[in-house]
Amino acid sequence: MRPALGELDRGLLREAPAILGIDEVGRGALAGPVVVAGAVFGTIPDTPLIQDSKQLTRLQRERAARWVRKNALRWGIVEIGVETIDRTDILRAVRMAMTALVRELASEETAVVCDAVRPSDPSLDVLAPAKADESWFCVAAASVLAKVHRDAVLAELSDRWPGWGWETNAGYGTRHHRAELDRRGRSILHRTTFRWGPVLP
Numbered sequence: 476m477r478p479a480l481g482e483l484d485r486g487l488l489r490e491a492p493a494i495l496g497i498d499e500v501g502r503g504a505l506a507g508p509v510v511v512a513g514a515v516f517g518t519i520p521d522t523p524l525i526q527d528s529k530q531l532t533r534l535q536r537e538r539a540a541r542w543v544r545k546n547a548l549r550w551g552i553v554e555i556g557v558e559t560i561d562r563t564d565i566l567r568a569v570r571m572a573m574t575a576l577v578r579e580l581a582s583e584e585t586a587v588v589c590d591a592v593r594p595s596d597p598s599l600d601v602l603a604p605a606k607a608d609e610s611w612f613c614v615a616a617a618s619v620l621a622k623v624h625r626d627a628v629l630a631e632l633s634d635r636w637p638g639w640g641w642e643t644n645a646g647y648g649t650r651h652h653r654a655e656l657d658r659r660g661r662s663i664l665h666r667t668t669f670r671w672g673p674v675l676p
Contacts, residue, residue, distance in 0.1 A: 477609065477610055478610060480525070480526065480609075480610065480611075480612050480615060481519040481521070481612040483610055483611055484496075484516070484519045484588075484611055484612045484613055485519050487586050487588075487602075488516075488517070488518070488519065488586075490586070491584055491585060491586035492517065492584050492585070493515050493516065493517045493548060493581075493582070493584070493585045493586070494515065494516055494585065494586045494587075494588065494613050495513055495514070495515045495576075495577065495580050495581045495585050495586070495587045495588070495613065496513065496514055496515075496516075496588050496589075496607075496611055496612070496613025496614035496615070496616055496617045497511065497512070497513045497573050497576055497577070497587065497588070497589045497590070497614065497617050498511070498512060498589070498590045498607070498608050498614050498615075498617040498618040498621055499511040499512075499569050499572070499573075499590070499592070499621060500512075500528070500618065500621040500622045500624075500625045501621075501625050501645070501646065502565055502566075502569060503647065503648075504645065504646035504647045504648075504666075505646055505647065505648045505652065505653075505656070505665055505666060505669050506557070506629075506639065506641065506646035506652075506662065506664050506665045506666065507557070507625070507628065507629050507632060507641065507645070507646035507664055508554040508555055508556050508557065508560075508625070508628065509554075509555045509560060509565060509568055509569055509572070510552060510553070510554050510555075510621045510624050510625040510628070511552070511553045511555070511569060511572035511573055511576060511621060512550070512551065512552045512553075512576075512617045512618070512620035512621035512624065513550060513551050513552075513576040513577075513579075513580050513617050514543050514547040514549075514550045514613055514616040514617045514620060515547055515548040515549040515550065515580050515581070515585065515613075516546075516547060516548060516612070516613055516616070517548055519612050519613075520546070522542070524538060524539045524542050525539055525542070525543070525612055525615050525616050525619065526539075526615055527608040527609050527615050527618060528608070528615070528618040528619045528621070528622040528623075529608075529618075531619070533626070536619050536622055536623050536626075537623055539616075539619045539623075540619050540620055540623040540624075543616045543619060543620055544620070547616065549580045550580070550617075550620060551576050551579050551580050552620060552621065552624050553572040553575050553576055554572075554624075554628070555568040555569070555571070555572050557663075557664055557665070557666050560666055560668065561666055561667050561668045564668065565666075565668075566592065567595065569592055570592060570593065570594055570595035571595050573589055573592065573593070573594040573595070574594035574595045574596045574599065577594055577596075577599050577601070586602070587599065587600070587601040587602070588601065588602045588603075588604070588607055588611050588613055588614055589601050589602070589603045589607065589614070590603070590604075590605075590606070590607040590608050590614050590617075590618070591603055591604070591605045591606070591607065625645065626645050629641040629642065629645045629646050630642045632664060636662045636663075636664060638655055638659060639652055639655045639656070639659075639662065640652055640655065646664075
């Protein structure tokens with residue numbers, strides 16, 4: 476049985492003065508940046524606002540993100556653009572952003588929990604359990620920050636490059652998005668290293 480959200484954080488905070496959670500959004504998208512966010516907590520409050528971002532509605536995520544920005548000890552967001560993603564690769568880009576956040580937000584005594592992926596610097600001591608955003612409060616908080624930030628970025632980009640539906644699909648490979656790619660081709664914000672399958676009837 477999975478522990479209640481926050482239970483693992485509180486256990487780790489008995490050994491460390493603070494805990495940094497890190498998560499990414501947009502790794503599997505066809506367009507736009509990948510966004511990695513981090514949030515540091517010294518205590519874990521009992522609040523229903525924070526959940527894995529995938530379990531929340533848009534309005535719930537926006538409210539939760541405001542709460543994190545107000546209540547976290549420190550928080551940060553790193554965007555990795557399409558050019559860097561295509562020049563390196565998506566996983567390396569995410570790991571680079573995670574490393575930057577750890578160096579910016581964590582002290583030597585801060586415990587660090589990432590969602591499945593480890594930072595690119597092997598000297599950093601982190602926990603990286605799978606599906607950490609479902610079990611760790613700090614990672615769920617980071618996932619909310621990343622999701623709200625990236626959705627806002629894609630909605631803004633959709634105003635400048637309309638037609639692919641980024642304001643609703645956030646750059647992911649929905650049926651409509653892939654159909655528009657087949658019809659009009661890529662924009663400068665589509666990842667050239669990513670492929671999409673045919674749109675079947």
